[in-house]
Structure formats: structure tokens, C-alpha cells
Amino acid sequence: MTQTTAIPARSTLSDAVDALSSARRDWRDRHPASTARFPARGAVERVVELLAAALYPRRLGGFRGAVTEEDHFVAAKLIAALGELEREIENELAYWQHESQARFDADQAATITRLFAAGLGEVRRLVDSDVEAAFLGDPAARSVDEILLCYPGAIASLHHRIAHPLYELGAPIVARLISELANERTGIDIHPGATIGEHFFIDHGTGVVIGETAIVGRGVRLYQHVTLGARSPLGAARATPRDRLARHPIVEDDVVVYAGATILGRVTIGRAATIGGNVWLLSDVPADAIVTQPEAQRLDRGARDRIRETLAEAVD
Numbered sequence: 001m002t003q004t005t006a007i008p009a010r011s012t013l014s015d016a017v018d019a020l021s022s023a024r025r026d027w028r029d030r031h032p033a034s035t036a037r038f039p040a041r042g043a044v045e046r047v048v049e050l051l052a053a054a055l056y057p058r059r060l061g062g063f064r065g066a067v068t069e070e071d072h073f074v075a076a077k078l079i080a081a082l083g084e085l086e087r088e089i090e091n092e093l094a095y096w097q098h099e100s101q102a103r104f105d106a107d108q109a110a111t112i113t114r115l116f117a118a119g120l121g122e123v124r125r126l127v128d129s130d131v132e133a134a135f136l137g138d139p140a141a142r143s144v145d146e147i148l149l150c151y152p153g154a155i156a157s158l159h160h161r162i163a164h165p166l167y168e169l170g171a172p173i174v175a176r177l178i179s180e181l182a183n184e185r186t187g188i189d190i191h192p193g194a195t196i197g198e199h200f201f202i203d204h205g206t207g208v209v210i211g212e213t214a215i216v217g218r219g220v221r222l223y224q225h226v227t228l229g230a231r232s233p234l235g236a237a238r239a240t241p242r243d244r245l246a247r248h249p250i251v252e253d254d255v256v257v258y259a260g261a262t263i264l265g266r267v268t269i270g271r272a273a274t275i276g277g278n279v280w281l282l283s284d285v286p287a288d289a290i291v292t293q294p295e296a297q298r299l300d301r302g303a304r305d306r307i308r309e310t311l312a313e314a315v316d
Contacts, residue, residue: 036098039088044177047088050081051162055124059148078117085174086113089166092173112169123161129198130157137201137221152186153202163192194228196220197253204259211248217271220251223259231265231282252287 008016053061054077063073089109096102105111131154134147141147147154159182167175175192183189187206190196194210197218202208207225210216214228230247249263252271257263260278269275270287278293285291299307 037091037094039091039095039174039177041177043084043088044174045181047081047085048159048162048178048181050077050084051120052158053077054081055120055127055158056148059145078120082113082117085116086110088174089113089171092171095173108170112166112171115169116165119165123165126161126198127154127158130154130161130200133199133201133219133221134203138203152188152205156182156186156188156190156202156205156208157200158182160190160192160194160196164194164196167192194248213246213266214248215250217251217253217255219254221256223257223277225260226257227262227264229262229264 053063054074057063057070057073057077061073061077063070065073086109089112093104093108097104127148131144131147134151134154135141135144138147141151148158159178163175163178166172166178172192179190179192188202188208190208190210191212191214193212194214194216196210196214196216197220199219200216201221202223203221204224205222208222209227209229211229213230216228228249228251246266248266250266250268251257251263252269252273254272255269255275256273257269257275258277258279261275261281262279263269263275263281265282267281267284269281269285270289272288273285274290275281275285276290276292279291281291
């Protein structure tokens with residue numbers, strides 16, 4: 001049976017077009033820069049795919065040739081990735097130029113791209129260290145390749161290791177698009193401004209949030225639904241430089257943070273500390289400390305029966 005698409009009546013279509021035109025005008029009156037050039041999400045997604053292939057030609061790039069041909073494959077992927085990346089950075093700089101009347105050198109996008117390319121060896125080493133941390137930390141892992149291809153934490157790490165240098169080099173929108181691609185795939189939200197040391201392991205990962213000014217040390221492990229966040233929106237009060245640039249926690253080396261923990265503000269979690277599940281923290285924790293919620297208790301028979309009766313009444 002052939003399905004047909006209903007075409008709205010001409011008057012309905014005209015009304016919708018007029019309403020959308022009015023909404024656009026209202027928005028542009030409030031945000032005049034909104035019509036400027038802007039990085040394209042699809043193009044940035046292609047850049048990440050090409051860069052992943054260059055970083056891991058066999059596992060993520062699908063290369064099946066001889067080892068002696070790997071460099072040619074990588075070079076081809078980099079030529080495509082860096083060319084498209086430069087164009088998207090140009091779009092971002094044009095946007096900022098339109099919005100703030102800033103002026104950039106004609107070769108600014110090329111310079112950012114060149115400096116980013118120079119750091120790709122370090123990006124690969126950092127991702128490798130994160131994959132190794134996951135392999136050592138998760139007894140369910142069968143191989144490092146499984147982690148790289150399948151683990152949400154490794155996928156989010158790969159995106160962050162690409163996004164962070166772009167953020168630091170002056171392409172924050174392109175970097176943010178990369179981090180949001182990871183968020184969509186994994187449920188892990190790492191702001192590209194966050195500074196994260198090597199051997200970083202996010203186990204399971206769904207619901208993890210790491211804010212822009214967070215500093216995470218070497219060998220840190222986070223579980224699902226951990227938040228390294230700020231205490232209040234900047235708009236809620238007069239923002240000092242500290243409020244803007246030091247809003248999120250510092251997590252020192254070898255810290256473990258268990259599922260559901262929420263750590264807010266510029267607090268420091270000392271080296272090798274352990275933060276238990278569902279803990280709410282607004283203050284510093286010393287090195288080697290263990291912070292937990294009270295352990296759940298088993299009710300005696302009388303309390304158990306009273307709760308069951310209450311629950312039964314609530315259902316009725």
C-alpha cells in the first residue's frame with residue numbers, strides 16, 4: 001500500500017511561515033549576531049571521525065593494509081580532517097568577529113589548526129593511558145581494543161582529548177560541539193575546558209558531569225552519575241574572577257569517586273581520597289580520607305510491617 005504525505009492547506013502553510021518569520025525577527029532583535037557564520041555540527045562530526053581514524057587507523061579507521069602503508073593512510077585522513085577543521089574554525093572566528101567586533105589575523109584559523117596538529121601525538125598517548133587505566137581497573141574488560149571501541153568512558157575520553165586543546169587554542173565552539181557529540185553517544189558531559197590528567201577512567205559513565213574549570217589529576221576514577229559542578233549560576237550574583245575561572249572542584253591524583261556523588265564548588269579532594277556513593281560535598285577532603293554516607297540498615301520486623309502497610313495504603 002502506497003502512503004501519501006498530507007500537504008497542509010495553503011492558508012495553514014502561509015500562517016506557519018509568517019509565524020516563524022516573526023519569531024526569527026524577534027530573536028534577531030535580541031541577538032543581532034545570530035545570522036553570522038557558525039561552525040556546522042555535521043562538519044565537526046566528520047572531523048572527529050577522520051581524526052579518530054588517524055589516531056587509531058586499524059581499530060577506528062578500518063585500515064587493513066600493511067604496517068608500512070599505515071603512515072600514508074594516516075596522512076590522508078589528517079589532510080581531510082585538518083582541512084575541514086580549519087574551515088570550521090574560520091566559521092567560528094567569523095562568528096566571534098561579528099558578535100564582539102574582535103579582529104583576528106587572516107591566518108588565525110590556520111595557526112590554530114597547525115598547533116592542534118602538532119599535539120596529536122600527545123592526544124594519542126593520553127587516550128592510550130585512559131584505555132590502559134580502564135583495562136587495569138575493570139575485571140570485566142577482555143582487551144584494550146574492546147575498551148577503545150565499546151566503553152563509554154573511552155569514547156568520551158577520546159572526544160575530550162581532541163576537544164580540550166582546541167578549546168585552549170581559541171576555538172571553544174568547535175570544541176564544545178565535539179564534547180556534545182560525546183555526550184549524545186555516552187551520556188557523559190565533559191566540558192572541553194576541564195583539565196584532566198592521564199590514566200583517567202570513567203566506569204559505566206552515564207550521567208557523569210565535569211564542569212569547565214574542573215582540574216582532575218592523574219589516575220582518577222569516576223563512576224556513573226558523578227558531578228564535578230559549580231555551586232550556583234554566574235547570573236545569580238556578581239561574578240568575581242574566582243567565580244568565573246575557579247568554579248569547579250580540584251580532584252587530585254588517584255582519587256576514586258563512587259556512583260551518584262555530587263561535588264560542588266572550588267573544593268579540593270586530596271590525593272588518594274575515596275568518595276562514597278551519593279555523597280554531597282561542599283568542602284575540602286584531605287588526602288587518603290574516605291567520605292561516605294551512613295550505611296543502609298535492615299529494619300526489624302515491626303518497622304518492616306508498618307512500612308509495608310503504609311505502602312499498601314498509598315497504592316489504594
